[in-house]
Structures are given as structure tokens and as C-alpha cells.
Amino acid sequence: xxxxxxxxxxxxxxxxxxxxxxxxxxxxxxxxxxxxxxxxxxxxxxxxxxxxxxxxxxxxxxxxxxxxxxxxxxxxxxxxxxxxxxxxxxxxxxxxxxxxxxxxxxxxxxxxxxxxxxxxxxxxxxxxxxxxxxxxxxx
Numbered sequence: 001x002x003x004x005x006x007x008x009x010x011x012x013x014x015x016x017x018x019x020x021x022x023x024x025x026x027x028x029x030x031x032x033x034x035x036x037x038x039x040x041x042x043x044x045x046x047x048x049x050x051x052x053x054x055x056x057x058x059x060x061x062x063x064x065x066x067x068x069x070x071x072x073x074x075x076x077x078x079x080x081x082x083x084x085x086x087x088x089x090x091x092x093x094x095x096x097x098x099x100x101x102x103x104x105x106x107x108x109x110x111x112x113x114x115x116x117x118x119x120x121x122x123x124x125x126x127x128x129x130x131x132x133x134x135x136x137x138x139x
Contacts, residue, residue, distance in 0.1 A: 004033045004116050006030055006031060006032045006033075007029075007030070007031040007109065007112045007113050007116060008028065008029070008030050008031075009028070009029045009105065009108070009109040009112070010026060010027070010028050010029075011026075011027040011028075011029060011101060011102065011105040011106070011109075012024060012025075012026065012027070012102070013025050013026070013027045013043075013099050013100060013101045013102075014099065014100040015097060015098070015099055016087075016098040016099070016100055022100065025043055025044060025045060025099075026043070026044035027041060027042070027043055027044070027099075027101070028041070028042040028044070028050070029041055029106075029109050030042070031057065031109075031112075031113040031116075031117075033116055033117055033125050034125070034126075034127070036057075036117045036122035036123075036125040036126065037056060037057060037058070037122050038054050038055065038056060038057060039054075039055045039056075039057050039060060039109075039113070040052055040053075040054055040055075041053045041054075041055055043099075053073070053090055055073060055075075057110070057113060057119075057122075058119070059073065059075055060075060060106060060110060061110055061119070062075070063075025063076055063077060063086055063088070063106075064077050064086065064103065064106065064107060064110070065077065071091070072090065072091045072092065073088070073089070073090060073091070074088070074089040075087070075088050075089075077103055078103075079103050084102060084103055084104065085100045085101060085102060085103055086100075086101050086102075086103045086106055087099065087100055087101070088101060
């Protein structure tokens with residue numbers, strides 16, 4: 001399988017604390033052709049290590065057009081209401097975070113990922129022999 005250079009983009013996001021208070025954070029979005037269905041989102045806070053979440057690429061794309069996701073991860077765009085942001089809610093046993101992300105940054109990132117792996121062609125980028133070998137090795 002070919003392994004193309006990953007698509008990486010830094011984004012300035014806002015952690016929404018209340019209606020009137022937000023905290024700026026850095027976000028690094030990373031897409032690897034070897035794992036074509038997911039986007040790795042690393043959030044940089046005051047700690048030494050970033051907090052990483054694995055998000056479905058389709059979930060982010062669907063969130064640009066409307067509300068998507070359920071449970072631990074929900075995404076929606078506010079552009080139709082005159083806002084230029086999309087919102088991501090991440091939930092865990094430690095709590096819930098509401099993030100405001102510039103919609104144009106997510107849109108350009110996804111366009112860059114689709115230039116290397118068009119949506120709908122992801123399965124052709126998976127090394128199925130390796131996946132099966134890993135599955136049987138764990139069994």
C-alpha cells in the first residue's frame with residue numbers, strides 16, 4: 001500500500017467556558033492515508049502532552065452541513081445563523097468540552113484530505129492483509 005504524506009493543519013480554537021468567556025487553544029488536525037476513515041485531533045492546553053481524540057472524517061464533513069454525531073462526539077455548523085464557526089462537543093467521564101472552531105479551517109482541511117483520498121474510496125487505501133494478520137495475532 002502506498003503511504004502518502006499526512007495532511008496536517010493547525011487551527012486556533014476557542015474552548016467555550018460560558019456565554020461570555022472562552023479560552024484560546026491550539027488544535028492540530030492530522031489525516032493519514034493509512035487510516036483513511038479518521039482524523040486525529042490533538043488539543044494543546046497548558047499541559048505538556050496534547051489531548052488527542054480520534055474523529056470520523058465523515059463526521060466532520062457532515063458537521064459542515066448540519067448536526068452530526070451522538071454520544072461522546074457531536075458536531076454542527078452555525079454558518080447558517082450568520083456565524084463563521086462550527087462547534088464540536090467532546091464528552092468523557094472527566095467532563096464535557098464545547099469547542100468553537102473556524103468553519104473555513106475545517107473545510108480547507110477536509111478538502112486537502114479529499115485531494116489525497118476522495119470520500120468513498122477509503123477502503124482501497126487499507127492494507128487488508130496487514131489488518132487481518134493483526135486481527136488473528138490478537139485472537
